[in-house]
Amino acid sequence: MSTTPVMPKRLTDVGPPHYEKYLHPMCKANYGKWKYHESVAPGVLCHVAESGDKLYTVRVGTPRLLSIQTIRQFASLADKYTGGYLRFTSRNNLEFLLTDPANIAPLTAEVNQLGFPVGGTKNSISNIVHTQGWIHCHSAATDASGIVKAVMDPLYERFTHQDLPGKLRIALACCENMCGAVHCSDIAILGIHRTPPHIQKDTLAKQCEIPTLIASCPTGAIRAVPGGNKEVEVIDEQCMYCGNCYTVCPAMTMNDPENDGLSIWVGGKVSNARTSPAFSKLAIPFLPNNPPRWPEVVEAVIKIVDVYAANARKYERVGEWIERVGWPRFFQLTGFEFTRHHIDDFKHAGLTFARSTHIRY
Amino acid sequence: MAESNNGNGKHETKLLNELEKGPWPSFVKEIKSASTGNDACDDLLGQLELSYEERKGHWKHGGIVGVLGYGGGVIGRYSDVPEQFPKIAHFHTMRVNHPAGWFYTSDALRTVCDIWERHGSGLTNMHGSTGDMILLGTTTEHLEPTFQELTHAGFDLGGSGSAVRTPSCCVGMARCEWACFDAMKICYDLTEHYQDELHRPAFPYKFKFKFSACPNDCVASIARADMSVIGTWKDDIQVDEAEVANYAAVGFDIQKDVCEHCPTKAISWDGKKLDIINAECVHCMHCINVMPKALRPGKERGAVILIGAKAPIMQGALLSSVLVPFVPADELFETIKELVGRIWDFWDEYGTNRERVGEMIQRVGLPAFLDGIGLDPAPEMVSAPRDNPFIFFQTTKAGEK
Numbered sequence: 001m002s003t004t005p006v007m008p009k010r011l012t013d014v015g016p017p018h019y020e021k022y023l024h025p026m027c028k029a030n031y032g033k034w035k036y037h038e039s040v041a042p043g044v045l046c047h048v049a050e051s052g053d054k055l056y057t058v059r060v061g062t063p064r065l066l067s068i069q070t071i072r073q074f075a076s077l078a079d080k081y082t083g084g085y086l087r088f089t090s091r092n093n094l095e096f097l098l099t100d101p102a103n104i105a106p107l108t109a110e111v112n113q114l115g116f117p118v119g120g121t122k123n124s125i126s127n128i129v130h131t132q133g134w135i136h137c138h139s140a141a142t143d144a145s146g147i148v149k150a151v152m153d154p155l156y157e158r159f160t161h162q163d164l165p166g167k168l169r170i171a172l173a174c175c176e177n178m179c180g181a182v183h184c185s186d187i188a189i190l191g192i193h194r195t196p197p198h199i200q201k202d203t204l205a206k207q208c209e210i211p212t213l214i215a216s217c218p219t220g221a222i223r224a225v226p227g228g229n230k231e232v233e234v235i236d237e238q239c240m241y242c243g244n245c246y247t248v249c250p251a252m253t254m255n256d257p258e259n260d261g262l263s264i265w266v267g268g269k270v271s272n273a274r275t276s277p278a279f280s281k282l283a284i285p286f287l288p289n290n291p292p293r294w295p296e297v298v299e300a301v302i303k304i305v306d307v308y309a310a311n312a313r314k315y316e317r318v319g320e321w322i323e324r325v326g327w328p329r330f331f332q333l334t335g336f337e338f339t340r341h342h343i344d345d346f347k348h349a350g351l352t353f354a355r356s357t358h359i360r361y
Numbered sequence: 362m363a364e365s366n367n368g369n370g371k372h373e374t375k376l377l378n379e380l381e382k383g384p385w386p387s388f389v390k391e392i393k394s395a396s397t398g399n400d401a402c403d404d405l406l407g408q409l410e411l412s413y414e415e416r417k418g419h420w421k422h423g424g425i426v427g428v429l430g431y432g433g434g435v436i437g438r439y440s441d442v443p444e445q446f447p448k449i450a451h452f453h454t455m456r457v458n459h460p461a462g463w464f465y466t467s468d469a470l471r472t473v474c475d476i477w478e479r480h481g482s483g484l485t486n487m488h489g490s491t492g493d494m495i496l497l498g499t500t501t502e503h504l505e506p507t508f509q510e511l512t513h514a515g516f517d518l519g520g521s522g523s524a525v526r527t528p529s530c531c532v533g534m535a536r537c538e539w540a541c542f543d544a545m546k547i548c549y550d551l552t553e554h555y556q557d558e559l560h561r562p563a564f565p566y567k568f569k570f571k572f573s574a575c576p577n578d579c580v581a582s583i584a585r586a587d588m589s590v591i592g593t594w595k596d597d598i599q600v601d602e603a604e605v606a607n608y609a610a611v612g613f614d615i616q617k618d619v620c621e622h623c624p625t626k627a628i629s630w631d632g633k634k635l636d637i638i639n640a641e642c643v644h645c646m647h648c649i650n651v652m653p654k655a656l657r658p659g660k661e662r663g664a665v666i667l668i669g670a671k672a673p674i675m676q677g678a679l680l681s682s683v684l685v686p687f688v689p690a691d692e693l694f695e696t697i698k699e700l701v702g703r704i705w706d707f708w709d710e711y712g713t714n715r716e717r718v719g720e721m722i723q724r725v726g727l728p729a730f731l732d733g734i735g736l737d738p739a740p741e742m743v744s745a746p747r748d749n750p751f752i753f754f755q756t757t758k759a760g761e762k
Contacts, residue, residue, distance in 0.1 A: 010429075010509060011509070011512035011513060012429075012431070012512065012560070013517070013556040013560060014515065014516075015458065015549075015556055016460050016517060016527075017460045017469070017516060018460070019462055019464055019535075019545050021460070021466075021469075022460055022464040022465050022469055024535075032534035034534075034536065034540075035657075036654045037653060047536050055536060057536070061385070061386065063387060063388040063391060065388040065391050065485070065486055066391055066486070066487050067392070067394045067395035067484060068395065068483045068484075069394045069395060069397075070391060070394060071485065071487070072470075072471060072474055074467075075468075075470045075474075078467040079467050085464075085465075085467075086464075086467070086470075087462065087465060087532070088463040088465075088487050089463065090492075090531070090580045092487065115386055116386050117385070117386070129490065132486075133418075134409055134413075134420075135388075135497070136438060136452070136497055137418065138421060138422045138423065139418075143412065143413070145388040146380055146388075146413070149380050149383070149387060149388060149389075150383075152385035153382075153384055153385045155385075156384040173672075176673055176674060177672070178673060178674070179490050179491075179672075180490045181490065181581070181672045181678075183584065183672060183673065183678040184581065184583075184680070212714065216714075216715065218676055242673070242674060243674075244715075246422070250421070250422035255417040256417075257416035260416070268584075270578045270581040270584045271577045271578055271646070272576035272583075272643075272644070272645045272646060273576070273645050273646045273650055274624055274645055275645075277578070277583045277584065279678060279680070289416050291376060292380055292413055293380070314618065315618070315647070346677060348677075
C-alpha cells in the first residue's frame with residue numbers, strides 16, 4: 001500500500017465512465033446491427049452481425065465476492081485472449097469477448113485452472129444472484145455467500161450443462177428487505193425472522209425518533225407506552241417480523257439465532273416469454289439456519305430442481321410447469337408439506353384462493 | 362489501511378474452511394487471497410467465523426459517513442465486536458457506478474483494483490444487486506482519498522438512501538439482436554442527467570431505473586425498478602422464410618415448439634409457411650427466442666414504460682405496471698425526463714416517509730396518480746377493468762372545480 005497521489009483538483013458529479021470507452025471494437029462496429037446468436041457449447045455464445053462479423057462470448061461463473069487478486073487474473077486472461085475486453089452480467093457472471101474461436105478452448109482451460117466454471121447459458125442454472133449476508137450487512141437473518149456456495153456445489157453440473165427443460169434462475173436474499181429482490185425467481189431462498197424485535201430500552205431514546213419508528217410498522221404493531229418516557233411496545237401477535245422498524249431504529253434488534261432461518265419460494269419469473277412475469281410462491285415456510293453448509297436448504301433446492309427436470313416440458317419454467325400440473329401435484333412430487341402458512345392472509349390474500357372447481361384428482 | 366501483513370491463519374476458521382471445498386468457486390478463498398495483502402481481511406474472516414458459530418450477524422446498524430458534498434454512495438459499517446476484530450472496527454462500503462452494460466477493459470479493472478489496494482480491503486462485489494461495483498471495507502479517513510482517485514480515473518460513486526439509485530441496463534445494442542432501443546445510451550444519458558438526484562438524497566425513498574431493451578427483461582426491470590423501461594416493437598415480426606424452412610428441414614418442430622407456446626395463438630404453421638396475426642401478438646418473445654435466425658422483432662421499435670416495482674418492504678412486493686404502452690425509440694429520452702419530472706413532483710407532494718412510488722400508487726389509487734401526473738387512462742394499463750361497482754364518482758380530477 002502507498003499514499004494517495006497528489007490530486008490537482010477535487011472532482012465530483014462526473015458520473016460513470018462512458019461505456020464506449022470500454023466497448024469491444026466489434027461491438028462498436030456492429031452496434032445495433034446484430035443479426036442472430038447461437039449457442040456454440042454450454043457457456044459459449046456466438047453473436048453474428050449483419051456485416052458477417054462473429055463475436056464469441058465465454059461466460060464464467062464467479063462467487064460475486066472477488067478479490068482484486070482474482071480480478072487482476074481475469075484482466076490478464078483478457079489481455080491474452082480478448083484484446084483486454086470483458087464484461088459482467090446481471091447475474092454476477094464474467095464474460096470474455098473473443099473474435100478468434102481458436103482461443104475459446106485455451107481460455108476455458110485457463111479459467112477452469114483458476115477454479116472457475118464456464119457455463120450459465122441457455123437452459124442451465126445460471127449464477128445465483130444474492131445479497132451480502134453476514135459478510136457485510138447489519139440486518140441479515142442469515143448468511144448469503146455461504147448458502148450460495150453450498151447450493152451451487154451440488155448444482156455445478158447444472159451450470160456447466162444446458163439440458164434442463166427451460167431456464168432456471170435461483171436467487172437468495174438474507175432478509176425480507178430483499179436488496180436482492182428475489183421475489184420473481186424460479187427458486188428463491190429467503191432469510192426470515194420469526195420473532196418480534198427485541199426493544200433495547202437503554203438506547204432507544206438516544207438513537208431513534210419515536211414517531212418515525214411507530215410509522216414504520218406496516219401493520220401498526222408498534223405503539224408508544226402511555227405516559228412513558230420515549231418508550232414503545234410491540235403488539236406481538238400483530239408483528240410479521242419484516243424488520244422495517246429495525247431499519248429506521250437500531251434499538252429494535254431482530255437477530256434471534258434460535259428462530260431465524262430460511263424459507264423457499266418457487267415459480268417466479270421476470271421474462272415476458274410465453275407467460276407474464278410472476279412472483280415466486282411459498283414452497284417451504286421455514287428451514288433451520290444451519291451453517292456452514294445448510295444441508296436442509298441444499299436438499300430442498302435440489303429436490304425442486306430434480307422434480308422440475310424430470311417433469312416439466314420443453315421451455316416450461318418452474319412456474320409454468322406448476323401452473324400446468326397444479327400446486328397439489330407440486331407438493332405431492334416434492335414431498336413438501338402444505339401448511340396453514342402457505343395460505344396468504346396479508347393484503348389481497350383472497351386473490352390466491354381457489355375460486356373455481358377446476359381441481360385435478 | 363494498516364501496512365502490516367500477517368498472512369493467513371490469524372484467526373481459526375474451522376467452519377469457513379468447509380466452504381473452500383467443492384467445485385463452485387469459493388468466496389472464502391477470495392477473502393483469504395485478499396488477506397495476503399491486507400489484514401482487515403483476516404479480521405473479516407474471524408468475525409464471519411464467529412457469525413457462523415453463533416448464527417447471527419456482527420455488523421452494527423449503519424452510521425453516517427460519506428464524502429464531501431454527497432449524501433450517498435457510502436454505506437457506513439461498524440463491527441459490534443471491535444475489540445476482537447480491530448481492523449474491521451470501521452469497514453465501510455463504497456458503491457461505484459458501473460459503466461452501462463458492465464463493459465470493462467482489463468486496464469479499467471486494474472485501475473480500480475490499484476485504487477482499492479491503496480485504500481481498502483481489496484475485496485469487491487462484481488457487482489451489487491442494483492448494479493454498482495461494490496468496494497467492500499475501508500475506514501472513514503480513506504473515503505475521501507478513494508473518491509478523489511476514482512473521479513480522476515473517470516469513475517464516480519453510485520446511489521444510496523432516498524435518492525436515484527444507480528440506473529442499470531442490459532447489454533442492448535452492443536451485443537444483442539433483439540434490442541428495441543439503445544438501452545446503454547439512455548442509461549448513461551439519464552445517469553448523467555440525474556447526477557444531483559443520485560448523489561444528494563431528497564426523495565421520500567429510493568427510486569430505481571432499469572432498462573431492458575426487449576421483453577426478455579435481462580435486468581429484471583419489471584420486478585426491481587420503480588421505473589421499468591422495456592423494449593418492444595409495434596409493427597410486424599420480421600420473418601426470413603428461407604431460414605424458417607431451414608429450421609423445419611433440420612427437424613425443428615415448429616408446430617410444437619413455437620405455435621403451441623404462443624400465448625395468443627397468433628402464429629400458425631401449415632408445414633410450409635409461417636403465418637403470424639401480428640395484431641394479436643403480445644410481443645412475448647418466445648417464437649423469436651427459439652428461432653433467432655428466422656424471426657426478429659419488427660422495425661418500428663421503442664419501449665413500454667412501466668411504474669412501481671419493488672421488493673416486499675413495507676406493504677408487499679409489486680411488479681411494475683404499464684404507464685405508457687409505447688414510446689418510439691427516438692422519443693424515449695425526452696419522454697422519460699418529462700414523465701419522471703411529473704412523477705417526482707407528485708411523489709414529493711404526496712409520498713410518505715419510506716414509501717416507494719408503487720406503494721404510493723396503491724394508496725392513492727392509479728386514477729388519482731394519473732390525474733396528478735397528467736396522463737390519460739388507457740386500457741393497456743390494466744389486465745381488466747374493475748369488477749367492483751363502488752366507483753368514486755365524486756372525485757374530481759386534479760385542478761378541476
